[in-house]
Amino acid sequence: xxxxxxxxxxxxxxxxxxxxxxxxxxxxxxxxxxxxxxxxxxxxxxxxxxxxxxxxxxxxxxxxxxxxxxxxxxxxxxxxxxxxxxxxxxxxxxxxxxxxxxxxxxxxxxxxxxxxxxxxxxxxxxxxxxxxxxxxxxxxxxxxxxxxxxxxxxxxxxxxxxxxxxxxxxxxxxxxxxxxxxxxxxxxxxxxxxxxxxxxxxxxxxxxxxxxxxxxxxxxxxxxxxxxxxxxxxxxxxxxxxxxxxxxxxxxxxxxxxxxxxxxxxxxxxxxxxxxxxxxxxxxxxxxxxxxxxxxxxx
Ligand SMILES: Cc1cc2nc3c(=O)[nH]c(=O)nc-3n(C[C@H](O)[C@H](O)[C@H](O)COP(=O)(O)O)c2cc1C
Numbered sequence: 202x203x204x205x206x207x208x209x210x211x212x213x214x215x216x217x218x219x220x221x222x223x224x225x226x227x228x229x230x231x232x233x234x235x236x237x238x239x240x241x242x243x244x245x246x247x248x249x250x251x252x253x254x255x256x257x258x259x260x261x262x263x264x265x266x267x268x269x270x271x272x273x274x275x276x277x278x279x280x281x282x283x284x285x286x287x288x289x290x291x292x293x294x295x296x297x298x299x300x301x302x303x304x305x306x307x308x309x310x311x312x313x314x315x316x317x318x319x320x321x322x323x324x325x326x327x328x329x330x331x332x333x334x335x336x337x338x339x340x341x342x343x344x345x346x347x348x349x350x351x352x353x354x355x356x357x358x359x360x361x362x363x364x365x366x367x368x369x370x371x372x373x374x375x376x377x378x379x380x381x382x383x384x385x386x387x388x389x390x391x392x393x394x395x396x397x398x399x400x401x402x403x404x405x406x407x408x409x410x411x412x413x414x415x416x417x418x419x420x421x422x423x424x425x426x427x428x429x430x431x432x433x434x435x436x437x438x439x440x441x442x443x444x445x446x447x448x449x450x451x452x453x454x455x456x457x458x459x460x461x462x463x464x465x466x467x468x469x470x471x472x473x474x475x476x477x478x479x480x481x482x483x484x485x486x487x488x489x490x491x492x493x494x495x496x497x498x499x500x
Contacts, residue, residue, distance in 0.1 A: 213391025220466035230289035245299035255281030270422020316361035327366030333397035348384035355388025370394035379439030437463025
């Protein structure tokens with residue numbers, strides 16, 4: 202029997218039809234995923250992080266499989282803001298899916314520029330500030346460890362997009378993730394997205410050197426699940442805004458654990474590459490068992 206209980210979730214001023222999103226960087230700008238799974242079924246698609254200027258990213262290899270997931274060193278390759286607005290955002294406009302635009306910038310003025318240009322447009326429901334990318338040369342693109350910066354940037358972006366859901370995606374690669382989450386909350390974020398990838402490395406036995414030119418990469422997939430659950434749990438004790446939890450989800454049960462840890466919604470990433478039906482199965486399970494939501498009672 203197919204049940205269709207209401208499993209919509211609200212993040213700030215915006216309601217999404219369900220709490221199952223695709224994580225940024227997993228399906229590009231949305232069009233890559235649509236032949237495999239009807240993206241209309243999703244609560245939202247978070248598109249690949251864009252920056253003001255296009256970026257080529259890091260030299261290959263950029264993805265390296267490990268037994269419990271993947272390491273990546275993409276380096277924020279993206280088409281840039283203008284091309285995104287012109288060519289990519291319209292691709293999803295006709296689909297009945299919530300679009301969350303992921304953005305990153307080096308300087309405050311660039312965040313202002315991105316927010317000002319996106320603010321008057323339609324075709325998206327939310328912004329996710331990626332303050333957590335570990336795979337870039339520029340220190341400034343990895344400023345999400347600084348609570349003062351996080352609060353300031355969150356505030357200036359939220360002022361410009363008051364009618365959209367503003368998520369702030371924070372890095373697990375900090376000592377106290379709750380402190381960074383609190384800064385985003387103080388700046389007016391509608392939700393915290395966590396976690397981005399965990400710093401990791403692998404070596405080539407032939408050369409004795411790291412697989413990636415940059416050395417370390419970002420570790421994702423099933424192996425990071427306990428770390429991600431821990432971080433979401435910590436954040437849930439630090440803030441009262443919703444948490445969009447992710448990291449290592451590869452089954453319905455994994456998703457349920459995020460709701461127990463305190464998440465209001467979840468994002469699925471790496472495991473979609475091996476199981477494109479995963480989001481569909483999680484959505485079906487939640488329709489059948491809406492009690493899985495709002496179970497954030499873990500002590
Ligand atoms: C190839 C790849 C590219 C990614 N690109 C981005 C990105 O552009 N912006 C971002 O915020 N996160 C990016 N991520 C991180 C994911 O959105 C997610 O936070 C992380 O992979 C943990 O979830 P998972 O274990 O389900 O993959 C990327 C991850 C992978 C594997």
